[in-house]
Amino acid sequence: MVIAAVAAVVVSIRVETGEWRAPTKQDFVRIARRFDDKPSKVIYMERNGVELRPGDDYAATGISSVLSNAANKPVKTRGFTGGDAKWKSIMACVTKQFAPFDVAVTDQRPKDDKFLMVVVGGKPADIGVTDGHHVSGLAPFNGNVIPRAVVFGFAATVDNDPRAMCETIAMEVAHAYGLDHEYLCKDVMTYLRGCGTKTFVDADAPCGESKKRNCEGGQPTQNSFRHLVEVLGARKP
Numbered sequence: 001m002v003i004a005a006v007a008a009v010v011v012s013i014r015v016e017t018g019e020w021r022a023p024t025k026q027d028f029v030r031i032a033r034r035f036d037d038k039p040s041k042v043i044y045m046e047r048n049g050v051e052l053r054p055g056d057d058y059a060a061t062g063i064s065s066v067l068s069n070a071a072n073k074p075v076k077t078r079g080f081t082g083g084d085a086k087w088k089s090i091m092a093c094v095t096k097q098f099a100p101f102d103v104a105v106t107d108q109r110p111k112d113d114k115f116l117m118v119v120v121g122g123k124p125a126d127i128g129v130t131d132g133h134h135v136s137g138l139a140p141f142n143g144n145v146i147p148r149a150v151v152f153g154f155a156a157t158v159d160n161d162p163r164a165m166c167e168t169i170a171m172e173v174a175h176a177y178g179l180d181h182e183y184l185c186k187d188v189m190t191y192l193r194g195c196g197t198k199t200f201v202d203a204d205a206p207c208g209e210s211k212k213r214n215c216e217g218g219q220p221t222q223n224s225f226r227h228l229v230e231v232l233g234a235r236k237p
Contacts, residue, residue, distance in 0.1 A: 042115040049079035060113035064150040071128025078122035082160030093166035102233035139172035143216035149176035183208035200224040
């Protein structure tokens with residue numbers, strides 16, 4: 001058991017740093033934190049280009065499972081090019097989307113590792129997604145919470161439009177908190193169009209993209225608002 005644990009940490013060091021070396025005490029502490037399954041209570045919005053590597057999601061060190069399924073090699077993203085005014089609008093809108101829940105939205109990089117990162121800017125091709133010309137966002141999703149996820153908002157795909165980018169970011173972040181696509185026109189988790197402004201709606205609805213289906217895990221419906229309250233808690237007055 002001890003040998004297996006050491007081997008796992010050595011492999012993790014290789015993934016994170018590109019080095020093969022003996023682990024230190026600090027390595028064991030850092031790797032243990034990666035398996036903390038508590039949801040991140042900080043959504044960090046990254047507007048600058050960042051270096052990312054493929055692997056199991058860990059925002060603090062720029063490791064992305066989305067990248068594993070795309071380029072599967074290190075990349076440098078392009079960053080947000082829409083200017084300060086549009087960035088402020090996006091920040092205000094995303095903050096409002098998550099205002100009912102016990103989570104902070106910030107564009108100041110946290111000092112610890114307990115955050116989810118939204119990489120904002122560029123297009124899917126920047127990370128090796130060659131068939132995503134109309135894709136405005138991507139996120140890891142397995143129906144469960146992915147605590148330190150790296151999600152993407154491809155602002156250049158929507159010409160840096162604040163509302164479109166805001167709703168895309170809200171959807172992608174919510175995927176990392178375990179929410180499926182929803183077949184409800186006013187909910188931010190929907191692919192349906194012509195719905196006006198979208199939010200997390202407190203209503204049970206079937207899942208689906210262009211048609212209704214069961215949700216991830218087999219449940220017939222989901223309630224995006226109640227799910228986020230359950231995962232994150234309600235914001236205290």
